[in-house]
Amino acid sequence: MNTWKNPILLIAGIGVSYLGNWIYLIALNISILNLTGSAAAVAGLYMIRPIAVLITNTWSGSIIDRVNKRKLMIAIDVIRGCFVFLIPFISSLPVIYVILFLINIAGSFFGPSSSVYITKLVPPEKRKRFNSVMSMTNSGAFLFGPAISGILIMYVGTELCIIINAITFFVCAFFIYLLPNVDEKDEKRSQSVSWKTLVNDWKVVSTFIKTAKYFMFVYILFQSAMLVGFAVDSQEVTFIKQHLQLSDRDYGLITSITGVGSLAGATVAAITTKKLQLRLFIGAGMLLTSVGYVMFYASFNFLTATLAFVFLGFFMAFANTGYATFFQNNVPVNIMGRFGSIAEMIQGTIQIGLTLILGLAAEWFSLQLVCLIFSIVGAIISTMLFFIIFIPSKASYFNEG
Numbered sequence: 001m002n003t004w005k006n007p008i009l010l011i012a013g014i015g016v017s018y019l020g021n022w023i024y025l026i027a028l029n030i031s032i033l034n035l036t037g038s039a040a041a042v043a044g045l046y047m048i049r050p051i052a053v054l055i056t057n058t059w060s061g062s063i064i065d066r067v068n069k070r071k072l073m074i075a076i077d078v079i080r081g082c083f084v085f086l087i088p089f090i091s092s093l094p095v096i097y098v099i100l101f102l103i104n105i106a107g108s109f110f111g112p113s114s115s116v117y118i119t120k121l122v123p124p125e126k127r128k129r130f131n132s133v134m135s136m137t138n139s140g141a142f143l144f145g146p147a148i149s150g151i152l153i154m155y156v157g158t159e160l161c162i163i164i165n166a167i168t169f170f171v172c173a174f175f176i177y178l179l180p181n182v183d184e185k186d187e188k189r190s191q192s193v194s195w196k197t198l199v200n201d202w203k204v205v206s207t208f209i210k211t212a213k214y215f216m217f218v219y220i221l222f223q224s225a226m227l228v229g230f231a232v233d234s235q236e237v238t239f240i241k242q243h244l245q246l247s248d249r250d251y252g253l254i255t256s257i258t259g260v261g262s263l264a265g266a267t268v269a270a271i272t273t274k275k276l277q278l279r280l281f282i283g284a285g286m287l288l289t290s291v292g293y294v295m296f297y298a299s300f301n302f303l304t305a306t307l308a309f310v311f312l313g314f315f316m317a318f319a320n321t322g323y324a325t326f327f328q329n330n331v332p333v334n335i336m337g338r339f340g341s342i343a344e345m346i347q348g349t350i351q352i353g354l355t356l357i358l359g360l361a362a363e364w365f366s367l368q369l370v371c372l373i374f375s376i377v378g379a380i381i382s383t384m385l386f387f388i389i390f391i392p393s394k395a396s397y398f399n400e401g
Contacts, residue, residue, distance in 0.1 A: 006179055007122055007130050013175025014114070015137035017077070020168025022145025024084070026255065027153060027161035029237045030248055032093075045234075047355050048097065050348030052104035057348070060109050061341030062201045065334065068183050069117040072109060074173045079106045081169030088159035112340035119328045119336060120182040128273045128281075131324040135317045136266035142313070143259025150252030201338050208335060214394055215330045218282075221385040222323055223347055225286055228378035229293055231354035232371045235362055239297065243367050246302060254306050261310030265317035273321075278398040281322025283389040288315035290382040293375040297368060330397060 032045060064072065083103045090096055122130045152161050209216055240251045269281065292312025299305040331339055354374075361370040389398075 004126075007126070007133075009175055009179055010118070010121065011130075011134055011137050013172040013179075014134070015141060016168045016175070017172040018138050018141035019145050019148075020165035022141050023149040023152070023161045024165035026146050026149040026252060027158035030153065030251075031158045033237060033241065044097070044359075045100070047352055048100045049104040049107070050351040050355075052101055053108045053344050053348035054352070056105055056108045057341040057345035059198055061112060061205075061338035062198055064109060064113050064116065064337030064341065065201075068181060069113045069120075069337075070176060070179060070181050070183070072113050073117065073176050076106050076110045076113070077169045077173035077176070080110075081166045081173070084162060084169065085166035087162050108341075108344070111344065112337045115328070115340055116333060116336045117182060119333050121179075124329060127328050128278060128321065128325045129270065131328075132266065132270040132273050132317075132321045134324075135321045136263065136270050138320075139259060139262035139266040139313070139317055142262045143256060146252050146255035146259065150249065150256065153248070153252070202342070204335055205339050205342055208332065208339065212330065214397060218326070218385065218388060218397070219343075221381055221388060222282065222286060222319075223343075225290055225378050225381045225385060227347060227351050227354060228374055228381065229289070230351055231358045232293055232297065232374050232378075234355050235358065235367060235371055238362070239367055239371060240305065244299070244301065244305060246305075250302060254302070254309060257306050258309035258313045260313075262313030262317055265314035266321075268314075269318050269321050278322055278325055279389045279395075281318045282326055282398075283322075283386040285315050285318030285320075285322055287379070287382040287386045289319050290375070290379040292316070294372065294379055297371040297375050326398065329399070 028045065080103050083099055083106070087096060087099055090099065118130070119127075149161050152158075152164075237251060240246050240254060241248070246254075289312055292308055292315060295308035295311060296305060299308050358370060358374055388394075
């Protein structure tokens with residue numbers, strides 16, 4: 001059990017942050033929609049992060065691979081907590097967007113940093129179990145976060161929800177502070193990042209991409225399906241409120257019930273990590289998640305929307321666990337920060353385009369039709385991924401030892 005002490009501490013810290021993020025996300029979506037009444041304005045929230053990633057990720061990976069990841073993660077959470085704390089005291093929508101942009105600039109360092117830290121902290125044979133427990137923690141936050149948010153919004157408004165999110169960042173920073181330093185003592189932390197360094201780092205990543213063709217094929221298909229899902233997520237609240245004609249309370253309830261499905265899926269994933277192949281986690285998990293999106297945007301009332309979301313949440317837990325393990329096992333840890341940052345930059349560019357196209361198309365055409373078409377495209381990509389993953393000669397890519 002001692003070998004799980006530090007991983008559990010990390011899960012606890014990030015789990016608290018997840019909970020705060022869900023409370024905050026619901027409040028922020030409702031605030032912007034109530035303020036503007038525009039689907040495009042809500043979609044704009046989902047474009048801030050990819051724009052921030054696009055600006056920072058050309059160089060952030062070079063920094064991540066050269067600094068102490070633990071200290072960097074602590075600094076990022078403190079910065080984000082301070083910025084989030086400011087939002088309730090600002091009444092200008094453009095200024096709020098600027099604050100959110102700065103939060104996401106800092107946050108663009110956290111994902112790649114945590115991936116490297118987790119890979120170094122958790123041994124290969126325990127990664128799938130760790131990732132499944134992390135997914136279960138996220139699902140628990142997904143379940144309780146919107147419920148807490150709904151109660152808080154009902155009685156005290158959105159401001160308190162946002163302040164709670166700020167506090168959770170500080171709590172997460174404290175938990176990470178208690179964790180050990182896993183970086184080697186001889187890391188080149190003092191080396192400055194120049195233009196020449198960036199070019200050399202890009203060459204290193206390019207070499208890896210050229211030599212890991214199958215990994216990249218699986219990676220691209222998985223991320224493509226996920227990006228389509230992220231794009232249609234931007235219209236989730238608009239679809240529920242304007243197309244299904246449901247209330248804010250219904251929206252919070254649907255999201256909370258979805259959390260039950262997500263938590264159940266993550267729990268089953270954690271229990272079956274040693275029984276089900278990693279390929280099933282990724283392939284079947286992503287395919288059924290995409291089917292869930294199709295079901296949701298084909299829904300016509302509260303019940304059908306809720307059932308679709310429960311289905312989606314259940315299998316997304318498998319997909320996320322499988323993907324995280326596959327990534328950690330196949331990307332060299334010494335370039336993981338650079339690869340993750342550059343990959344996120346490219347994904348951010350695509351996400352901006354997809355979200356913009358979907359948001360504008362939703363203004364011009366039927367919201368349900370546009371989202372349904374996007375969801376079907378995601379399902380087709382996931383089907384291709386499923387068959388690619390189960391090529392017998394590629395089984396070694398999914399070894400877990």
